[in-house]
Amino acid sequence: MFAPEYVSIVLNENFEDAKAQFVAPLVAIHYAHLVMLAERRIVAAADARAIRDALDAIRPDEIRSVPYDGTCEDLYFYVDRLIARGCGDDAAGRLHTARSRNDIDMTMYRMRQRQFILGVFEAAARLRDVLLGLAARHREVVFAAHTHTQPAQPSTIAHYLLAVVEQLERDGVRLRAAYAATNLSPLGACAITGTGFPIDRARTAELLGFDGVTGNTYGSIATVDYLLESVTATSVLLAGLGRVVQDLLLWCTSEFGYLRLGEGFVQCSSIMPQKRNPVALEHARAIGSKALGQAAGIVLSVHNTPFGDIVDTEDDLQPLVASMFKDATRAVRLVAAAMCDAEFDRARLAERAGRGWTTVTELADTLARDHGVPFAAAHAIASRLVTECGSRPSESISSVLHEVSQAVLGRAIDIDDTSLLETLSPRHFVDVRTTHGGPAPSETARAIDESRTRLVRDDAWFAEAVERLRAAEEKLRLASVAL
Numbered sequence: 244m245f246a247p248e249y250v251s252i253v254l255n256e257n258f259e260d261a262k263a264q265f266v267a268p269l270v271a272i273h274y275a276h277l278v279m280l281a282e283r284r285i286v287a288a289a290d291a292r293a294i295r296d297a298l299d300a301i302r303p304d305e306i307r308s309v310p311y312d313g314t315c316e317d318l319y320f321y322v323d324r325l326i327a328r329g330c331g332d333d334a335a336g337r338l339h340t341a342r343s344r345n346d347i348d349m350t351m352y353r354m355r356q357r358q359f360i361l362g363v364f365e366a367a368a369r370l371r372d373v374l375l376g377l378a379a380r381h382r383e384v385v386f387a388a389h390t391h392t393q394p395a396q397p398s399t400i401a402h403y404l405l406a407v408v409e410q411l412e413r414d415g416v417r418l419r420a421a422y423a424a425t426n427l428s429p430l431g432a433c434a435i436t437g438t439g440f441p442i443d444r445a446r447t448a449e450l451l452g453f454d455g456v457t458g459n460t461y462g463s464i465a466t467v468d469y470l471l472e473s474v475t476a477t478s479v480l481l482a483g484l485g486r487v488v489q490d491l492l493l494w495c496t497s498e499f500g501y502l503r504l505g506e507g508f509v510q511c512s513s514i515m516p517q518k519r520n521p522v523a524l525e526h527a528r529a530i531g532s533k534a535l536g537q538a539a540g541i542v543l544s545v546h547n548t549p550f551g552d553i554v555d556t557e558d559d560l561q562p563l564v565a566s567m568f569k570d571a572t573r574a575v576r577l578v579a580a581a582m583c584d585a586e587f588d589r590a591r592l593a594e595r596a597g598r599g600w601t602t603v604t605e606l607a608d609t610l611a612r613d614h615g616v617p618f619a620a621a622h623a624i625a626s627r628l629v630t631e632c633g634s635r636p637s638e639s640i641s642s643v644l645h646e647v648s649q650a651v652l653g654r655a656i657d658i659d660d661t662s663l664l665e666t667l668s669p670r671h672f673v674d675v676r677t678t679h680g681g682p683a684p685s686e687t688a689r690a691i692d693e694s695r696t697r698l699v700r701d702d703a704w705f706a707e708a709v710e711r712l713r714a715a716e717e718k719l720r721l722a723s724v725a726l
Contacts, residue, residue, distance in 0.1 A: 250313045257558040258311040261318035264565055266303045268354040269322060271719060272347055272430065273298055275450040277338055278722040279443050285341065290334045291726045297329025298723075317558070319344055341440040342433055345464045345552050349429040352561060353469070354451065357426050357712075359568035360473050364418045365705055366575040367480060371411050371698050373579045377587075378404040379691055382684040385669045386501065386592035387601050396604060397596045397669035400587055402682035405690050407487050412694065414480040415701050421473035422708065428453035432463035435552060450722060452715030465551045470564065471542060477571045478538040481531045488528045488578060495521040500591050505584035523581040531574035537567035596669035600629045605672045606663070610648075614656055624651050640664070 245254060277298070281291035301322065315321045327335040381400035388398040428448035431437065437460040444456045457463040494501035508523035541563055548555040603625045610621035627647040632640060641660045648656040658666075665671055677683040680690065 245313065245316075250311075254313065254316065255311045258318060258321070260558070260562045262307045262309070264355055264561060265318060265351045266306050266322075268351040269318065269347070270298065270301060270303060271354070271451060271716070272350055272447075273322070273326070273338065274719055274723050275447045276342055276430065278450060278719070278726065279446045280338070280340060281726055282446065283441055283443055285440055285442070286337045288726070290330075290337050293330040293334045294326065294338050295723055295726050297326045297335065300329050301325055319347065341438040341442045342430065345434050346429050346432040348557055349432070349464055350451070352557075352564075353425050353427070353429065353453075355561075356470065356473060356564065356568075357422060359565070359572075360418055360422045360425060361705065361708060362572045363477055363480070363568060363575065364415060364422070364701075366572045366579065367411050367414055367418070368698060368701055368705065370484075370575055370579040370582075371408050371415075371694070373582050374404045374408050374411075375691055375694055375698065377401075377582065377585075378408070378687065381587060381589075382687045382691075384587060384589050384592055385596040385673055387596050387598065387669075394595075394599045394601050396601050397672045398682040399673055399684070399687060400592070401684070401687040401691070405687060405694065408694050410483045411480070412697055412701075414476065414483070417476035417479060418473070419701075419704065421469075421476045423454065424469045424472050426452075426454045427457045427469075428455070429457045429463035432457065432460035435461050435464045450715060450719040452712040461551075467545050467556050470556075471545070474538050474541050474564070474567065477568065478535055481535045481538070481571055481574065484575065484578065485528060485531050485535070488524055488531070491582075492521060492524050492528070495524070500588055503586045503588065504581055505586075507584075508581040521581075523577060527574045527577040527581065530570050530577065534567050534570035534574060537563055537570065541567060593669070597667070602667045602669055602672045603629055605675070606666055609666050610656065616652065616656070620651055624648050624656075627651065 274295075277286070277291055277294050280286040281288060286294075306318075306322070306325075309321075315324060323335065323339075326338065329335075378401040381404070384400045385397050386400060386403075387394040388396055388403065428444065428451060430447045430451070431442050431444035448454075448456045491502060493499055495504065504521050504523060509519050509521055541560065544560050544563070545556050606628070607618065607621040607625040610616040610624060611618045616624070624644070624647050627650070628640070628643055631643045631647055632638075635643065639660055640663050641658060644663065645655045645657055648654070673682045673684075675683070677686050679686070
């Protein structure tokens with residue numbers, strides 16, 4: 244008997260966690276292993292059918308509602324007892340041939356984790372879809388982009404959103420790589436050295452929807468890099484998205500007034516009737532930060548632990564893994580939902596786009612491009628122009644340019660006021676920046692089309708991955724029925 248303190252502090256908690264996460268994967272592993280043992284004639288057909296019938300009698304929903312009574316160590320032994328009741332100890336004992344709780348656990352963890360990865364991936368894809376829709380509607384909407392928290396140069400809302408989309412696309416690449424590393428089956432590694440029985444690891448992998456099998460049997464049990472890969476890929480996504488959410492919250496302030504969330508994503512104050520608080524984005528920031536902290540906790544929990552079978556990577560860690568992925572997915576989905584019907588104040592964005600000489604870089608470019616001025620000198624002229632115009636606001640900009648260019652170059656450059664104002668307009672600034680990846684509407688239109696193509700490709704990958712898992716479930720069901 245286990246000590247009551249151990250039962251209450253450890254075993255009860257782990258049993259409850261396992262019930263919530265691992266009943267379905269565990270039962271599927273039993274079926275897959277049974278089919279393989281029968282096909283390899285390691286277990287006789289009569290025993291295989293008896294075990295199959297016992298598995299068929301198990302009701303996962305009933306297991307999830309069972310309280311822990313301390314009579315078994317964990318979920319595995321609880322289900323093992325149900326199987327024995329259904330087909331007898333002799334037949335039930337044969338099911339555990341050529342396997343261990345070690346490879347069962349690692350297989351369960353990977354089966355759950357691949358679902359977590361797919362959840363985050365799908366949420367990020369939907370956010371990309373929302374942002375691409377916003378970008379398409381705001382290709383012509385200029386605003387003042389910031390560097391070092393100060394107005395820097397005019398850009399467009401589309402240009403900004405496409406930067407976020409490209410970041411999310413790279414997150415998708417990382418998550419797909421993490422899925423590939425995760426979706427390999429350790430079943431058959433047994434305790435840590437494999438088995439002398441003639442098992443077929445590829446068959447159980449196929450029946451459980453894995454893309455293949457892990458290699459070294461020691462590493463199949465010992466490694467956690469597959470877990471850390473998806474955790475860190477998700478962490479990168481959360482860190483990047485958190486920075487964007489911070490911008491969006493700033494834009495929602497009355498001082499900026501650039502962005503207005505839909506009514507379903509704001510709350511009023513209990514005392515201040517005028518308040519329109521963008522709480523959905525605040526919650527997204529908080530939930531994302533929580534997930535990021537949990538991700539750091541996962542890495543901390545496994546670092547400097549022995550390279551082998553160890554509880555630090557097992558029962559006590561898995562609830563944290565599940566919680567991290569759940570919160571990460573929630574945060575991403577919430578941003579997508581909040582931005583679906585968000586509105587940008589086009590007039591205010593445009594009005595502020597040219598404030599603070601944000602377009603003066605284009606004057607320096609024009610002097611270098613059209614008047615043969617070395618860029619360093621053109622930069623000096625533009626800088627002095629800003630200073631002089633600030634101290635002489637009533638003087639025409641063309642006369643100031645004439646004077647400062649004479650001082651810097653030793654020769655005057657004359658451009659009329661109309662041309663100068665056009666050169667210094669936010670619209671002109673954006674339109675001439677047709678560099679690949681730039682803010683010009685023609686360029687952002689191309690970028691949106693390309694991102695749409697990548698999204699279609701990623702949606703197809705997601706749908707295929709989900710279908711492969713569904714098809715594997717059906718294949719496993721049919722193989723079990725055929726025993």
